[in-house]
Amino acid sequence: MxxxxxxxxxxxxxxxxxxxxxxxxxxxxxxxxxxxxxxxxxxxxxxxxxxxxxxxxxxxxxPDLVATVTEQMSTLAHVSNYFASEPQLDLAERLQRLAGAGAEGRVYFCNSGTEANEAAFKLARLNVVGGTRPRILTLVDSFHGRTMGALALTGKPAMQAPFDPMPGGVEHIDSTIEALEAAVDDTVSAFVLEPIKGEAGVLPLPDGYLRRARELCTQHGVLLILDEIQTGVARTGEWFAFQHEGVQPDAVTLAKGLGGGLPIGALVTFGAASALFQRGQHGSTFGGNPLVTAAANTVLAVIERDxxxxxxxxxxxxxxxxxxxxxxxxxxxxxxxxxxxxxxxxxxxxxxxxxxxxxxxxxxxxxxxxxxxxxxxxxxxxxxxxxxxxxxxxxxxxx
The missing domain is CATH 3.90.1150.10 (Aspartate Aminotransferase, domain 1)
Structure with a gap:
């Protein structure tokens, strides 16, 4: 207090x-x-x-969240990533299940949505299978965070202008299927997008957009990375907005509702994307500590129970x-x-x-x-x- x-x-x-x-x-x-x-x-x-x-x-x-945080704080709040904790493992396994990532899926924990998108940016840079892939696509008027990498992904030039030059290689395309089809090819490493553009005024994508994006990304070896920081964790009436469309991304970023008020972010990968990060290529001191992962487990458990x-x-x-x-x-x-x-x-x-x-x-x-x-x-x-x-x-x- x-x-x-x-x-x-x-x-x-x-x-x-x-x-x-x-x-x-x-x-x-x-x-x-x-x-x-x-x-x-x-x-x-x-x-x-x-x-x-x-x-x-x-x-x-x-009350359930208050009880969890109180109990966890009285036992083990933080241990660094030199050690594992039960809440961390429980949450990773729960997210694998809820996202449908399965046994091949993997989870990385951080502290916020912008950090989750920074991890996604680095994941995109690692997708070089099949040759040089210098391009990352995102949408005009999108919002992915305020750190430099996440800001580069954000399709709002006025936000970027005071901090130019941005990290390179990012292109912003219109939210139409025609623009998508014209932009995706073998030189693209990843396409990062929000299923609903929240900061743009809660703007949904056109009908069939995610399905077409999945088809094109699969065809060209492009990572489909969905920013579900605002739409995830049951917010849209499914655990994740992509589940409404019956598609599976290569990665999804989460934060906001995951911790119920405590700061936590996550990157969840699917299939081959789970093997891209290697030891030492990314990390976070506080990411996935016992306190925040215990809280997130309770948030998800209450959502399921109720x-x-x-x-x-x-x-x-x-x-x-x-x-x-x-x-x-x-x-x-x-x-x-x-x-x-x-x-x-x-x-x-x-x-x-x-x-x-x-x-x-x-x-x-x-x-x-x-x-x-x-x-x-x-x-x-x-x-x-x-x-x-x-x-x-x-x-x-x-x-």
């Missing part, structure tokens, strides 16, 4: 005086959470339909119905899948709407000027969805 400050400065002043200016000023000082709700320092209650940007899979202060994969699919449909029932002329439809949804707006007022929602006690966010993103905890139920409808309707009425 942190020690309360004795300073008379307000928390916004303290934030401005001590934190780097890498983020916008915080919206509130949150001090407590329970389930799908959180409270600030003034006692204001918020219905949390962002879940830390798809991180808090089990909501706030889930059938939260099906809950995500069912509640996503409920949310679509609730939103349509609001009858707002501002709403232009709903994109996404399961509990990762983007409410499209006719006008570029998403940031104003997110602010009005917060004033109404509802946490959502605006990834761009014309989209509201919803990513509630996977435990969300009838009562919370009904309350969302009331508070979101209240926010819409202010515009």
């Amino acid at each position: 942190s020690t309360p400050s004795t300073t008379t400065a307000t928390w916004p002043d303290r934030y401005a005086a001590s934190m780097m200016g890498t983020f916008a000023p915080p919206l509130a000082l949150l001090v407590r959470g329970e389930g799908c709700y959180a409270w600030d320092d003034e006692g204001t209650e918020y219905l949390d339909f962002l879940a830390g940007i798809a991180v808090n899979s089990l909501g706030h202060a889930h 059938d939260l994969v099906a809950n995500a699919a069912r509640r996503g449909e409920q949310l679509r119905e609730i939103i349509a029932g609001l009858g707002s002329p501002l709403i232009d439809g709903v994109r996404g899948r399961g509990l990762l949804l983007g409410v499209a707006l006719h006008e570029p007022v998403a940031r104003e709407l997110a602010a009005s929602a917060l004033a109404a006690g509802l946490i959502v966010n605006a990834p761009n000027d014309s989209t509201i993103r919803l990513a509630p905890p996977l435990i969300v139920g009838d009562a919370e969805i009904a309350e969302f409808g009331r508070r979101f309707g209240q926010a819409l009425a202010t515009l």
Whole structure:
């Protein structure tokens, strides 16, 4: 528990005086959470339909997760990768099973989504079978993280510009099957993509896109690497978004919802891709330590036990119905899948709407000027969805 400050400065002043200016000023000082709700320092209650940007899979202060972290912290929290631990092995085997990677699949643990994509970038560089493969493909308007390799993969030039030159060899293509067919050939080592582009406004790929990508990547010996950092861990109504399409990638990156609030990332490989990394070619001091892997095991176990994969699919449909029932002329439809949804707006007022929602006690966010993103905890139920409808309707009425 942190020690309360004795300073008379307000928390916004303290934030401005001590934190780097890498983020916008915080919206509130949150001090407590329970389930799908959180409270600030003034006692204001918020219905949390962002879940830390798809991180808090089990909501706030889930008793099973609290118990696991407490017990693990009291026995073995960190040992370095000179040693193995039971939680680490359990989680790797569980991810092999849930992803369908099988006995040939392998798992690498790190601390975040951007680190998982850094590992994927290096994996791509190792795919040189059949000759020189200098090219890595990703999508325009994609987002894969903010470290240099992950930023190079990200299809947002404005984010890259202050840090140019980027690591070379990455090409960004349009999200059309025609552009895909024109770009993939024997000079490509990997194609890295999000099944749903979350930071672009929860934009799904065209019908049949993943299946065609799989066909072309197989034909040309290209690694198909799926960034499921936002879509994975039951978020879309399947364990992984690629399972909706009946395809198998060569690798998938995970983070966010995997730890339920603790920092963990993972790269899961399939088939021959599992043999590319050799000893000493990558590593992480904290990656896969007993504390975070124990937490992730509990997150996945609760999702399985409580059938939260099906809950995500069912509640996503409920949310679509609730939103349509609001009858707002501002709403232009709903994109996404399961509990990762983007409410499209006719006008570029998403940031104003997110602010009005917060004033109404509802946490959502605006990834761009014309989209509201919803990513509630996977435990969300009838009562919370009904309350969302009331508070979101209240926010819409202010515009």
